[in-house]
Amino acid sequence: xxxxxxxxxxxxxxxxxxxxxxxxxxxxxxxxxxxxxxxxxxxxxxxxxxxxxxxxxxxxxxxxxxxxxxxxxxxxxxxxxxxxxxxxxxxxxxxxxxxxxxxxxxxxxxxxxxxxxxxxxxxxxxxxxxxxxxxxxxxxxxxxxxxxxxxxxxxx
Numbered sequence: 007x008x009x010x011x012x013x014x015x016x017x018x019x020x021x022x023x024x025x026x027x028x029x030x031x032x033x034x035x036x037x038x039x040x041x042x043x044x045x046x047x048x049x050x051x052x053x054x055x056x057x058x059x060x061x062x063x064x065x066x067x068x069x070x071x072x073x074x075x076x077x078x079x080x081x082x083x084x085x086x087x088x089x090x091x092x093x094x095x096x097x098x099x100x101x102x103x104x105x106x107x108x109x110x111x112x113x114x115x116x117x118x119x120x121x122x123x124x125x126x127x128x129x130x131x132x133x134x135x136x137x138x139x140x141x142x143x144x145x146x147x148x149x150x151x152x153x154x155x156x157x158x159x160x161x162x
Contacts, residue, residue, distance in 0.1 A: 007138040007142075012115065012138070012141075015141055015142055015145055016112055018145055019060075019108060019141075019144065019148060020105075022145065022148045022149055022152055023056070023104045023105070023108070023148070025152055026052075026053055026056070026104070026148075026151075026152055026155060027101065027104065029049075029155055029159055030049060030050070030097075030155075033049070033159075033162070035091070035092075035093075035094055035097070036091075037049070037162040038050040038097060038162075039088070039091040039092055041088065042158050042161035042162060044161075045154075045158060045161075046087050047087055047088055048088055049155055049158050049159065049162065050088075050092045050096075050097055050100070051086075051087070051092075052151045052154060052155050052158070053100055053104070053155075054078065054081065054082035054092075054100055055082045055083075055084075055086075055151065056147065056151050057074060057078075057082070057100060057103050057104055057107055058072075058078060058079050058082040058083055059082075059083070059084065059148075060107060060108075060111070060141075060144045060148070061073065061074050061079070061107060062079065062083065063126075063134070063141070063143065063144050063147075064111055064120065064140050064141055064144070065120075067123055067124045067126050067134065067137070067140060068119075068120040068121070068122055068123050068124075068137055069122045069124065070119065073106070073107060073110055074103060074107065111141075115137070115141075120137035123135065123136050123140070126140070130143070130146070
């Protein structure tokens with residue numbers, strides 16, 4: 007991946023997360039935690055999920071420890087669902103992590119630490135074979151969840 011391509015994907019991911027925050031910040035905590043009819047999760051779960059997924063795709067598949075704690079990974083990984091309401095404190099932590107995880111990834115990528123990537127077949131039907139592919143795929147994943155969140159927002 008060229009530096010310009012990496013920078014574009016990074017900026018696009020940062021903007022996607024900024025768009026998520028623009029959607030989430032005006033809402034009350036009960037709205038963030040509400041599971042709309044027809045959905046199995048809520049707005050705040052989607053936000054936590056994209057943070058965790060980027061960590062698992064880039065760090066986990068490279069054999070590295072994610073920078074988010076294991077309890078967050080378990081609560082927001084693929085296949086999980088909300089286990090009660092999220093507090094304001096947890097939501098504030100998610101806001102911080104949404105930026106910190108990308109800053110840390112940018113630094114770690116520049117350091118070349120993502121060497122031992124494990125092949126991963128995605129639920130989208132494509133296989134990831136390098137961290138660069140994982141980061142590109144992650145952007146599509148986050149954009150999909152932003153769309154879901156936009157639909158949910160109309161129902162809370």
